[in-house]
Amino acid sequence: MNYLSQLEAKSVYIFREAYKSFKDLCMLWSIGKDSTVLLWLAKKAFFGHVPFPLVHIDTSYKIPEMIAYRDKLAMEWNLTMIVGQNEVALKNKQTFPDGNATRLQCCKRLKSDALHRTLDATYPRKKLNLDTGEYETEKNAIPFTGVIAGIRSDEEGSRSKERYFSPRETTNDWNIEEQPPELWNQFNTDFAPGTHIRIHPLLDWTELNIWEYIHQENIPIIPLYFDQGKGTRYRSIGCAPCTFPIQSTAKTVPDIIEELRTGKLSNIAERSGRAQDAEDGGGLETLRQDGYM
Amino acid sequence: MLEQKERMDIVMAGHVDHGKSTLIGRLLADTHSLPEGKLEAIRALCEKNSKPFEYSFLLDALKDERSQGITIDSARCFFETEKRYYIIIDSPGHIEFLKNMITGATRAEAAILIIDAQEGIQENSRRHGFLLSVLGISQVLIVVNKMDLVQYNKERYDSIVQEYETFLNNLGVHPKQFIPVSAFLGENLVTQSTRMPWYTGDALLPCMEAIQKETARDKKDLRLPVQDIYKFTAQNDTRRIIAGTIQSGTLTVGDTLTAYPSMKETKVTSIERFSSPKLETALPDEAIGITYSPQIYLKPGEILCKREELAPLIDTLFRVRIFWMAQTPMQTGKTYTLKLATMRVNVSLEEIVHVFDTQQLTQTTGHTRVKRYEVAECILTSTKPIAFDIPDVCLETSRFVLVHNHAIVAGGTISASIHHSQNSEVHEALQGNTQFSYGTITPAQRKKHLGHEAATIVFCGKKANDYARSFEYILYTQGYTSASIIFEKQKNVTREVESLYGSQLRITIKTALSAGLICVCAVDSATLEELTHTQLGPLGLINCNESPSQESSYHCSSLDDLPRLVKDLIADNIISNIEK
Known part of the structure; x- marks a missing residue:
């Protein structure tokens, strides 16, 4: 068994454990390459089905192609698509593009806060009607207690400390020191009332593995990752005002794999195009402790 | 590339x-x-x-x-x-x-x-x-x-x-x-x-x-723990799929599988994968699904094996080596949740055999608690039978964790089943099936010589010892040749020792039976349970307690009951009529 198959099998196992153990389960889909691989792995685990809702936090500043791609795939794959947003912050213009917040403050409001309040159903949630292709406000929305997310341990130092099944208190605090152990294929699927579990099937994957798998499986990926002829491409995608493309002429998946393998990018961190990371020494870590994935 | x-x-x-x-x-x-x-x-x-x-x-x-x-x-x-x-x-x-x-x-x-x-x-x-x-x-x-x-x-x-x-x-x-x-x-x-x-x-x-990868597990016996059973009806999907990851061995369409511990059997109709080439065989570590016929009702946690390959052990009592990680010590008599492969079951800590000193590599006995970061050899008992292996047969289905208060508190491996063994010699020895040679005299010849056939009469409960002794005396006065096996058990022995008593008793009874004698035994209820798994020929179980028992069709609550009991046992052909 080659190592991509090994990674796939382990992720599938984790998906199935999560599905068996948590009633109110959802999966975060950021439309990026990692969570799209995650979505593909869900289809692997459940033989073509995705038996739980996908949650996307729309900051309203996402690159427009992302939204179009999201809805196209949701319709094609029959996905239960849920979208959440911090409508109050947007209405009051408390954002970085409006000039009323730092990048990190903006991330906290439009991503972390929006995520918490969407997961616990205190913000209104929009659900895609697969018959009409329109989003409708979800009635009787229930809080999600199990959340599958596509984080990888090679992305950043703090993510390398994660567990596959990672409990959070109701406040979404992450107690790094007292994390329960995980042995072999046994995860912490029992939890006290009020605990939320974050499930991380991609923890062992690297950026290269992701692209190799996309190639092997022929997974449809948003074209923002490829050079469209201008000599630049996105390596990591997010909000338009804070995400910048890198210099690269990689036009296809094999081009990107080649680029990563030959070490052309080894001098540049994967998230270097994400401006909010540079604002604070802890970068992602600060957002992590606040509950951002 | x-x-x-x-x-x-x-x-x-x-x-x-x-x-x-x-x-x-x-x-x-x-x-x-x-x-x-x-x-x-x-x-x-x-x-x-x-x-x-x-x-x-x-x-x-x-x-x-x-x-x-x-x-x-x-x-x-x-x-x-x-x-x-x-x-x-x-x-x-x-x-x-x-x-x-x-x-x-x-x-x-x-x-x-x-x-x-x-x-x-x-x-x-x-x-x-x-x-x-x-x-x-x-x-x-x-x-x-x-x-x-x-x-x-x-x-x-x-x-x-x-x-x-x-x-x-x-x-x-x-x-x-x-x-x-x-x-x-x-x-x-x-x-x-x-x-x-x-x-x-x-x-x-x-x-x-220079470090080598682990050797292939595909040559071993199939172990496919049932992780879940799916029936997704969306998009008119009619498949009922058993999902699981192969821990060892290979699986091929057409294989007859036995599920342990339920012992149900079914046949593999197809191997299911999403967006993958259709292959008829699956290998270790593959997370696959199977469709099967006939439709049997299975629960997650059972282990699927090939009918003709080595079966896993099934028991409620097993010896384990554990590593304890929680702040609160592990304690005898307490209940924990055991997770092994995809199965979960409640277990209680029956006995701590010994605790290892990880510094000096010595073992100490007499503990009732295992403290944080100690390694101990223990006996666990589960509320229902589970299927597992010993590490030499399949490491993946011998490893387990214990869960307590919503967290994993210990990891370990099962080193032995108390009642069974995957080592067939040990299994046979515990069962008393060891190939003793009992000579050339046939049961028929013994019957001619003694005038009756061999039988086992077991008294269990209050005053069982007294009743058994008096019962044997009555048989003696009627001309029967018998042996009295009164089991004087030590108090507060462990389940493991109990199991050894059981196998001693089995061997003793078998020896007496082979001599054509009527074995009159008195045992306690735990040892009786040991005997019920054994082939002992004609068997009469006599309940000496006031409350009726499921196993026993005979009852004895005073010495006056004994002559009637002898008559009943003869009438029922458990003790043969003496011909002298």
């Missing part, structure tokens, strides 16, 4: 401050596996905070961790060589974080154990060595670090090697190589150091490259 290299997970273990994180940091730097600027960024941060630069800061990336200077959790980092991809799992040396070391180690195929040349072998050097042996990691490299601080002294190195090798060998761990290094200065890490000409072995990285 897309050829795939293999992947190797290695755990880094050792005592606190012996330089694990430094070693990994330097290894990443020297193999050019760091993004440009990362090293400089950490150097700048150190300068800003007036702290000397350390390679370990690369890994100890978390803020609060940097301030304490210790690794809290198993951080993973990645690097690659021509040969393969490595995942290096850094684990904490502090005793408080031992459970994190275990989490890291259970993901690894090999281990690097690091010892400070100056400080020498410390508590966790021994403890981690012990745990690697408990977890079954046999591929181990030993790094003697900080050689620069002992002036690259060969004698110092040799004495550490000798002491630690003896310790590990006693545990059955045989390191592949000892390597003297200075992680901070990069000596003997990637290339051979010129500072230690007396060392003729390879540097660390070449030694890592």
Whole structure:
């Protein structure tokens, strides 16, 4: 068994454990390459089905192609698509593009806060009607207690400390020191009332593995990752005002794999195009402790 | 372009401050596996905070961790060589974080154990060595670090090697190589150091490259634990699919499978995969689905095996070796949830056979508690029968964890079933089926000689001993030849000892029966349970308690009942009519 198959099998196992153990389960889909691989792995685990809702936090500043791609795939794959947003912050213009917040403050409001309040159903949630292709406000929305997310341990130092099944208190605090152990294929699927579990099937994957798998499986990926002829491409995608493309002429998946393998990018961190990371020494870590994935 | 290299997970273990994180940091730097600027960024941060630069800061990336200077959790980092991809799992040396070391180690195929040349072998050097042996990691490299601080002294190195090798060998761990290094200065890490000409072995990285992958599990017997059963109706899907990951063996369409412990049988109709080539066979580690016929009702947790291959053990009582990780000690009589493969069941701690001292490698008995970070040999009893293997048959279905208060509190392996054995000789011996040779006289000849056939009469309950003795006397007066087997049990024996009593009793009874005698036994209810699994010929069970019992069709509550009982047993043909 080659190592991509090994990674796939382990992720599938984790998906199935999560599905068996948590009633109110959802999966975060950021439309990026990692969570799209995650979505593909869900289809692997459940033989073509995705038996739980996908949650996307729309900051309203996402690159427009992302939204179009999201809805196209949701319709094609029959996905239960849920979208959440911090409508109050947007209405009051408390954002970085409006000039009323730092990048990190903006991330906290439009991503972390929006995520918490969407997961616990205190913000209104929009659900895609697969018959009409329109989003409708979800009635009787229930809080999600199990959340599958596509984080990888090679992305950043703090993510390398994660567990596959990672409990959070109701406040979404992450107690790094007292994390329960995980042995072999046994995860912490029992939890006290009020605990939320974050499930991380991609923890062992690297950026290269992701692209190799996309190639092997022929997974449809948003074209923002490829050079469209201008000599630049996105390596990591997010909000338009804070995400910048890198210099690269990689036009296809094999081009990107080649680029990563030959070490052309080894001098540049994967998230270097994400401006909010540079604002604070802890970068992602600060957002992590606040509950951002 | 897309050829795939293999992947190797290695755990880094050792005592606190012996330089694990430094070693990994330097290894990443020297193999050019760091993004440009990362090293400089950490150097700048150190300068800003007036702290000397350390390679370990690369890994100890978390803020609060940097301030304490210790690794809290198993951080993973990645690097690659021509040969393969490595995942290096850094684990904490502090005793408080031992459970994190275990989490890291259970993901690894090999281990690097690091010892400070100056400080020498410390508590966790021994403890981690012990745990690697408990977890079954046999591929181990030993790094003697900080050689620069002992002036690259060969004698110092040799004495550490000798002491630690003896310790590990006693545990059955045989390191592949000892390597003297200075992680901070990069000596003997990637290339051979010129500072230690007396060392003729390879540097660390070449030694890592020489570690072999685990041998194939596809030659073993099939073990497919049922993870879940799906029937998704969306998009008119009519498949009912058993989902699971193959732990060992191979599975082919058409195989007849037996589910343990329910013993139900079915046949594989198809192997299901999403967006993959349709293959008729599946191999170890594949997370597949199967459709099957006939439709049987299965629950997650059962283990599917091939009908003609070695069956797993099924028992409610088993001997285990556990490693306890919770703050609250494990206690005899308490109930825990056991998770083995995909099965979960409540178990209670029946007995602590002994607790290991991980420093001195001695065992002590008489415990009722297992404290945090102790390793113990225990007997567990489950509320319902479970299927499992011993490690030699299938490691993956012998490992388990215990869950208590919503968290994993212990890990371990089952070393034996109390009632059964996958070693057929032990199994037969416990059952009393050992091939004793009983001579050439046939049962018919014995019957002619004694005037009656052999039988077993078992009294159980209140005053069973008295009734059995008097019963035998009545038989004697009527001309029967008999043997009286009164089981004088010690009080408060363990379930394991009880099981041994059971097999002694079985052998004794079988011997008496082979001589054509009527065996009159008195036993307690636990031992009776042992006997019910045995073929003993004509058998009469007599309940001496006031409350009726399911197993017994006969009852005795006073000595006056005995003559009637003899008559009833003869009438029912359990005791044959004497012909003399």
